Amino acid sequence: xxxxxxxxxxxxxxxxxxxxxxxxxxxxxxxxxxxxxxxxxxxxxxxxxxxxxxxxxxxxxxxxxxxxxxxxxxxxxxxxxxxxxxxxxxxxxxxxxxxxxxxxxxxxxxxxxxxxxxxxxxxxxxxxxxxxxxxxxxxxxxxxxxxxxxxxxxxxxxxxxxxxxxxxxxxxxxxxxxxxxxxxxxxxxxxxxxxxxxxxxxxxxxxxxxxxxxxxxxxxxxxxxxxxxxxxxxxxxxxxxxxxxxxxxxxxxxxxxxxxxxxxxxxxxxxxxxxxxxxxxxxxxxxxxxxxxxxxxxxxxxxxxxxxxxxxxxxxxxxxxxxxxxxxxxxxxxxxxxxxxxxxxxxxxxxxxxxxxxxxxxxxxxxxxxxxxxxxxxxxxxxxxxxxxxxxxxxxxxxxxxxxxxxxxxxxxxxxxxxxxxxxxxxxxxxxxxxxxxxxxxxxxxxxxxxxxxxxxxxxxxxxxxxxxxxxxxxxxxxxxxxxxxxxxxxxxxxxxxxxxxx
Amino acid sequence: xxxxxxxxxxxxxxxxxxxxxxxxxxxxxxxxxxxxxxxxxxxxxxxxxxxxxxxxxxxxxxxxxxxxxxxxxxxxxxxxxxxxxxxxxxxxxxxxxxxxxxxxxxxxxxxxxxxxxxxxxxxxxxxxxxxxxxxxxxxxxxxxxxxxxxxxxxxxxxxxxxxxxxx
Numbered sequence: 308x309x310x311x312x313x314x315x316x317x318x319x320x321x322x323x324x325x326x327x328x329x330x331x332x333x334x335x336x337x338x339x340x341x342x343x344x345x346x347x348x349x350x351x352x353x354x355x356x357x358x359x360x361x362x363x364x365x366x367x368x369x370x371x372x373x374x375x376x377x378x379x380x381x382x383x384x385x386x387x388x389x390x391x392x393x394x395x396x397x398x399x400x401x402x403x404x405x406x407x408x409x410x411x412x413x414x415x416x417x418x419x420x421x422x423x424x425x426x427x428x429x430x431x432x433x434x435x436x437x438x439x440x441x442x443x444x445x446x447x448x449x450x451x452x453x454x455x456x457x458x459x460x461x462x463x464x465x466x467x468x469x470x471x472x473x474x475x476x477x478x479x480x481x482x483x484x485x486x487x488x489x490x491x492x493x494x495x496x497x498x499x500x501x502x503x504x505x506x507x508x509x510x511x512x513x514x515x516x517x518x519x520x521x522x523x524x525x526x527x528x529x530x531x532x533x534x535x536x537x538x539x540x541x542x543x544x545x546x547x548x549x550x551x552x553x554x555x556x557x558x559x560x561x562x563x564x565x566x567x568x569x570x571x572x573x574x575x576x577x578x579x580x581x582x583x584x585x586x587x588x589x590x591x592x593x594x595x596x597x598x599x600x601x602x603x604x605x606x607x608x609x610x611x612x613x614x615x616x617x618x619x620x621x622x623x624x625x626x627x628x629x630x631x632x633x634x635x636x637x638x639x640x641x642x643x644x645x646x647x648x649x650x651x652x653x654x655x656x657x658x659x660x661x662x663x664x665x666x667x668x669x670x671x672x673x674x675x676x677x678x679x680x681x682x683x684x685x686x687x688x689x690x691x692x693x694x695x696x697x698x699x700x701x702x703x704x705x706x707x708x709x710x711x712x713x714x715x716x717x718x719x720x721x722x723x724x725x726x727x728x729x730x731x732x733x734x735x736x737x738x739x740x741x742x743x744x745x746x747x748x749x750x751x752x753x754x755x756x757x758x759x760x761x762x763x764x765x766x767x768x769x770x771x772x773x774x775x776x777x778x779x780x781x782x783x784x785x786x787x788x789x790x791x792x793x794x795x796x797x798x799x800x801x802x803x804x805x806x807x808x809x810x
Numbered sequence: 811x812x813x814x815x816x817x818x819x820x821x822x823x824x825x826x827x828x829x830x831x832x833x834x835x836x837x838x839x840x841x842x843x844x845x846x847x848x849x850x851x852x853x854x855x856x857x858x859x860x861x862x863x864x865x866x867x868x869x870x871x872x873x874x875x876x877x878x879x880x881x882x883x884x885x886x887x888x889x890x891x892x893x894x895x896x897x898x899x900x901x902x903x904x905x906x907x908x909x910x911x912x913x914x915x916x917x918x919x920x921x922x923x924x925x926x927x928x929x930x931x932x933x934x935x936x937x938x939x940x941x942x943x944x945x946x947x948x949x950x951x952x953x954x955x956x957x958x959x960x961x962x963x964x965x966x967x968x969x970x971x972x973x974x975x976x977x
Contacts, residue, residue: 338955350960473868474825480861481832484839487857491850498850499839522905526898529932701932702941706948708905708928709921713912713952713964720963725909732905734831740887741825759853766852 311664318669322676325368329673329680332372337685339373340380341392342714347377348639355647363651364669370647371673374640375623376681378583379423382616386415387695388534388707390521394512395583395619397749398463398591400520402604402611409607410535412696416689417554418609419616424682425562426569426617427624428675433573434624435671441577441628447781448578450764454776455785456575457758460585462793463592464747471742478743482751483758485510492760493767505723514715514724515752518731519738519745521711525704526736534703535696551689557609564610565617568594572618576625583619584753590618596796624674631659631667644670822872823883829865836861900931916967917957922949 339350351358351370358366381392386403399419406415434441448456464479488499489509500506528534558565568590575586594614595604604611629635634655636642645655653659653666660667695703715728735745769775777783836858843851875881893899908924915923925945930938956962957970958977964970 354960473864473871476864477829477832477861477868480857480864481828481835483857484832484836484854484861487839487854491846493849494847496843496846496850498843498846498854499835500842526901529896529898529901701929702944704901704932705925705928708901709908709924709948710952712905712908713917713921716912716965717962722909722913722965725912729905729909734828737824737827737888741828743828755857762853763849767849771848 311668314664315668315672318665318672319676321364321665322368322669322672325365325673326680328365328368329372329677330684332369333376333677333681333684336373336376336378337380337383340377341384342710347374348643350377351640351643351647355643358647359650363648363653363666366647366651367644367666367670368673370640370644371670372677372680374644375427375620375674375677378427378620378623379420379616379681379685382419382423382619383416383692386419386612387412387693388528388703389524390707390711391516393583394516394749394753395587395622396615397516397520397584397746397753398587398615399612401591401615401746402606402608405605405607406612407693407696408535410540411550411554411607412535412693413550413689414554414557415607415612416692417551417686418558418612420682420686420689421555421558422565422613422616423620424678424685425558425565426572427620428678428682429566430569430573430576430621431624431671431675431678433570434628435668435675438628438632441573441625449779450761450768451776451779451782452785453578453761454758454765455782455789456578456585456589457754457761458789459592459785459792460588460754461750461758462789463588464750474743475747478738478745478747479751482748483755484751485515485748486752486755487759489756492763503723505719505721505727509756510752511719511724511727512753513718514728515731515749517711517715518728518733519735519749521707522728522732523735523739523745525707526732527739528700529704532699533697534700540697548690551686554689555686558613561610561613564594564613568614569617569621572621573625575618576622577628578625583622585757586618586622587615588750588754590614593792596792601796601800620678624671627670627674631655631670820875820881821884821886822875822881824885824888826869826872826883827888829868832861833865897928897932897934901928904928904931912965912967914967916970917964918949918953918969919967920965921952922946925949 335350336347339347350373358369361369377393378395381396382399382403383392385391385396385399387407389400389404389407391397391399403415403419406412461479461483464475484499486509488506490497490507497507533540571590571593572583572586575589576583591604591611591614594610595601598604598608598610600608626636626641630641630645632655634645636645648655648666653663712725712728715724716722718724734748737743738745738748765775766773769778777786839854840858843854872881872883876883904924904927908920911923912920922945925948926942929941929945933941953970953973957964958973
């Protein structure tokens, strides 16, 4: 114990000495996280020669800082212009963007920075302390359990559909069937591809995200001079530090909310392949389900913003657990980290913490230090970042279209993906205009293929016997949690109303 | 008052666009898996059942509202005359042009032309010199950050190739 504390102290000081790497990387991460298509993983790949030329410790500090800050950066355009930088921030605009429209963009940014930094820092510490236990989560999560986790995410459609159940279901299930496009996972039979080879791998996520959120939003905002309301323009004309402090204060007041939603992110992050988008949807849905004011969600409610942001930053530390303990990367960025570490001859598993403890603990420490630096460097910027909303839409809309459409091209380098984004843009525009939620469509596109994959694996294992879905203890506990999380809120609401009637 | 009128007479024609698309696409999707193994079908059948039922209910609801005179099958929010005068149609055409020309002209030049043309269309031709400066700065900024500094694989054209040879 004493030895570990000594190592941790030493590693902390070592990591601090890399401040000159961490601070510029944070700003780089904010940029690449904010532009759809430019994920941290892509940037690390692009900068691979640079990373490999650094010594291992510095390379890891660089990659980890970039990973954390890109995650936080994805939330900035989601709040300010309703365009999530990555799928992990797709739940952020649900409450973040209404806040911006009300002229509370600065508060929203401050809130998200506090929630992300605190959530990330807290889950890093928890991951460090509970690594052996958390590592087992990945072992016990098989296809059956994953189906229930996916259903937790998909149940957000029901929340979104609360205002108009039919429209919510149509949007969500349209997303799910669009997500089924491509070859099936067992026999590779092409389905709904219109004969286009580019769709055989399924609907790529970035063009869908760009189209549904960015392109459609650009075509909607041109109706107004600015994206914020006239009343909000008056507020924004006199920016002050008070708004930043107010946002930070609101987030700190909800510290318990940050704690439990970031732990949702941590646990989902530990499951290889799950990822930030599922975590943020699940956290948002759970936050809404157990809120005393669920009707405020979607109108610019602080908890609706804090939940997905804490959760998607909780995922970052979660993905490191299976990577370091089992050598299984939990996502694309973790996979690239694995390659770099293997290049430097690092071996994974329990031996890593015995033979090279400074590397094992160092990655978590780099994450913790990055979050501390991020808190102090980015929070003051919220005052200036929120000024984006005062740019006239005649300049903003074309910029959004050009830079996000080309972002849709980057991951696969197909011009087809730009047209696909345009197609999703038309769908998103019609959906926005006619009262269908684009987030519900996106949830379907993201989670549909994953749900199908795990469902088919389960059925294949059981030779078509559906009862396999209720065959595992963990799975059954998760089913119970899912049913409770869906049934309890309406029941509690009913009781509250009855009590109010009696009194 | 306006709100009340809107609620009492909804334009349901445009609200049917998404369900209509959903039904057409689902039917097409099912036609592509008709003779496929069950693994390719099972999930799609489950989703299609819920989706078609939801769309069916929505069509029924619309029919009832129209019959009671509370709604009409009109359009108003999705497409109107203002879309032409306000520049939305122009922006849409320019966006299609952006996707079409970017492969040959490359990122920087196409982005500059697209930004300048669409800002001029949306701004109704006002402040052309400011628009040209902003467009040039944005396109060049994009080239510096993404292509020159990060070597991102953007569509290459005359400008990118020339700059690569020069630098």
